[in-house]
Amino acid sequence: MRGGLRAGAGRKALSKEKRKIPKNIYLKEEQVEYITQLELDGCNSFSQKCVELINKGISYIDREASKDKSKLTFIDLFAGIGGIRQGFEDENTRCVFSSEWDKYASLTYKANFGDTPYGDITKISEKDIPNHDVLLAGFPCQPFSNIGKREGFSHKTQGTLFFDVLRILREKQPKMFLLENVKGLLTNDKGNTFKVILQELRELGYSVFYDVLDAQNFGLPQRRERVLIVGFHPMLGISQFTFPKGNKEKRPINSILEIGAEGYSISEHLQNSYLFKKNDGKPQLVDSNSTIQVNTLVASYHKIQRLTGTFVKDGETGVRMFSELELKRLMGFPEDFKIPVSRTQMYRQFGNSVAVPMITAVAKEMKKKLEEISDEIRA
Numbered sequence: 001m002r003g004g005l006r007a008g009a010g011r012k013a014l015s016k017e018k019r020k021i022p023k024n025i026y027l028k029e030e031q032v033e034y035i036t037q038l039e040l041d042g043c044n045s046f047s048q049k050c051v052e053l054i055n056k057g058i059s060y061i062d063r064e065a066s067k068d069k070s071k072l073t074f075i076d077l078f079a080g081i082g083g084i085r086q087g088f089e090d091e092n093t094r095c096v097f098s099s100e101w102d103k104y105a106s107l108t109y110k111a112n113f114g115d116t117p118y119g120d121i122t123k124i125s126e127k128d129i130p131n132h133d134v135l136l137a138g139f140p141c142q143p144f145s146n147i148g149k150r151e152g153f154s155h156k157t158q159g160t161l162f163f164d165v166l167r168i169l170r171e172k173q174p175k176m177f178l179l180e181n182v183k184g185l186l187t188n189d190k191g192n193t194f195k196v197i198l199q200e201l202r203e204l205g206y207s208v209f210y211d212v213l214d215a216q217n218f219g220l221p222q223r224r225e226r227v228l229i230v231g232f233h234p235m236l237g238i239s240q241f242t243f244p245k246g247n248k249e250k251r252p253i254n255s256i257l258e259i260g261a262e263g264y265s266i267s268e269h270l271q272n273s274y275l276f277k278k279n280d281g282k283p284q285l286v287d288s289n290s291t292i293q294v295n296t297l298v299a300s301y302h303k304i305q306r307l308t309g310t311f312v313k314d315g316e317t318g319v320r321m322f323s324e325l326e327l328k329r330l331m332g333f334p335e336d337f338k339i340p341v342s343r344t345q346m347y348r349q350f351g352n353s354v355a356v357p358m359i360t361a362v363a364k365e366m367k368k369k370l371e372e373i374s375d376e377i378r379a
Contacts, residue, residue, distance in 0.1 A: 025050075072367070074134035075099075075174075077165065079117050081108040081349045084136045084180060086333060087359025092367075096130040104345045105352075111338040121164050126171035134366075135177040137165050138354055166200055175236060176366055179229040180354055183212055186227055197229070206231035209241040213362070215332075215355035216293040217246030221253040222330050224296045224355050228362055236373050244361040252291035256329035257312060259288055264323050265315040266304060275306050275319070282306050287313040297322075297330060299351035302344045321347075332356035 027035075035049050043049045076085045076098040085095060100106050100117040110116045118124060139161050169177060186194050201208045208231045215224035232238040266275065275283060283306040284295055294310040301309060304321070312320050322330065327350045328337055339346050 072134060072370075073130075073132045074136055075129060075132045075168075076117075077121060077135065077137040077168070078139050078161065079109055080105050080138060080353050082113055083331070083333070083353035083356055084138050084178070084359050085113065086337075087354065087356045088134070088136055088178070088363040093134075096132055099124065104341045105349055107340050108338070108349055111340045122161070126168045129168055129172060131172060133175045135165070135169060135172070135174045137177070138180040139165060162197060163200075166204070169201075169204055169206070173233060175233050175370065177206070177229075177231045178359075178362065178366065179231075180359070181227050181229075183225040183227055186212070194227075201229070201231055205234040207234070207236075207238050207241075209243070211243040213243065213246070213358050215358055216250055217248075218244075218332075218355060218357040218361055219247065219251055220330060220332055220355055220357060221251045221256055221293050222295075222297060222355070223293050226354070226358070228358075230362065230366060232369070236370070238369060238373065241369060242365065244365055246358070246361065250293055253286045253294050254288050254290050256326055257286070257288060257314075258323050258325050259314060261312075261315065261320065261323035261326070264312075264320040265317040266311065266319045266321065268317050270304065271317070271319055275304070275311075283308075284310040285313050285319070286310060294330075297327070297351050299348045301351050302347035332358075 032046075035053070036046060038049055038053075040049050040052050043052050071092055071094040073094050073096045074085075074088065076082065076095055079085065079098045079100040080102075082098075085098070089095065095113070095115065098109065098113075098115055098117040099119070099121040100109060101120045106117050165177075165179065185197075188194065198208055198210075208229065210227055210229045212225055212227050215222050215226075228243065230241055230243075232241070286292065286294060295308060297310075298305075298308055301321070304311075310322070312322065312326075314320055324339055324346060325335060327333075327346070328335055331350050331353055332355055333350075333353075339349075341349070
């Protein structure tokens with residue numbers, strides 16, 4: 001007599017944890033040889049070794065992902081060549097988004113940070129920007145600068161970019177923000193421009209603080225005053241913030257000069273017909289004996305302007321422009337910072353950038369304040 005299927009007869013189904021799915025992988029000959037010779041505890045076969053290596057890789061990725069989650073995330077708006085990021089970023093932070101419309105600045109940014117910034121921020125929805133802890137923005141200074149037209153918010157393309165900062169703050173509600181601009185922002189339109197900025201930021205609920213800092217107080221041999229605006233989310237309950245004062249001791253310009261730099265000379269014709277045509281003490285000249293802090297480096301430095309420029313008594317014709325290395329030192333960038341663009345673009349980019357050590361000092365105080373709040377919560 002033939003019976004039917006008995007309950008429990010045959011092989012028992014494996015649990016999901018024990019079930020294995022066959023998959024083909026293709027390895028290079030040297031990889032096969034390496035794995036074959038590798039000694040791993042409890043792994044005798046080639047297959048077992050591969051599985052163990054995969055498990056170790058997954059564990060490593062999970063650990064790194066966990067580390068990233070604990071980092072302070074930030075976005076970098078109007079990023080330029082990444083000066084604010086250079087000053088803010090450390091091993092405990094992670095950039096999740098950057099934006100810069102200028103294609104040449106984007107090239108320099110990518111060469112140094114590995115990220116290609118997204119383009120025009122006005123065309124990017126705030127909803128598409130990743131969540132973040134900190135918003136960084138050096139919103140364009142041209143409309144507020146003492147040099148050139150002082151158009152403020154009446155400027156159709158750049159004057160309203162501050163409001164792109166506002167819409168992102170409103171949507172994403174980051175813990176903190178750091179904004180940087182020229183000192184002229186304070187007096188633009190008889191102070192009304194800055195009044196609007198503070199009012200709009202505070203209407204979002206943020207505790208807002210500002211101060212004017214000078215690069216010469218932060219280890220750079222350059223007079224460069226900028227207004228820094230710091231804000232904290234209302235949920236943090238921060239009612240006080242003190243900006244760093246920097247150092248009383250000033251760094252002299254001769255400490256950063258690259259004596260004998262070649263390829264930056266100003267022609268004798270231009271010197272005689274323009275730079276030194278008038279005997280009025282202009283332009284500013286420095287050499288290896290100069291112990292002053294020089295004029296502010298401006299974006300139009302490449303035009304060799306006699307009233308605002310600083311030049312070095314050195315080179316083939318006796319007078320030259322600042323070299324690439326000197327520009328990095330003048331602005332506080334690392335000496336290995338890469339410049340993949342033309343010399344004209346290089347001068348524009350550094351002239352439009354920020355004093356990196358000054359940003360670092362402010363960022364340090366911001367992070368310290370956030371850590372104090374975190375300690376209070378844990379206590």
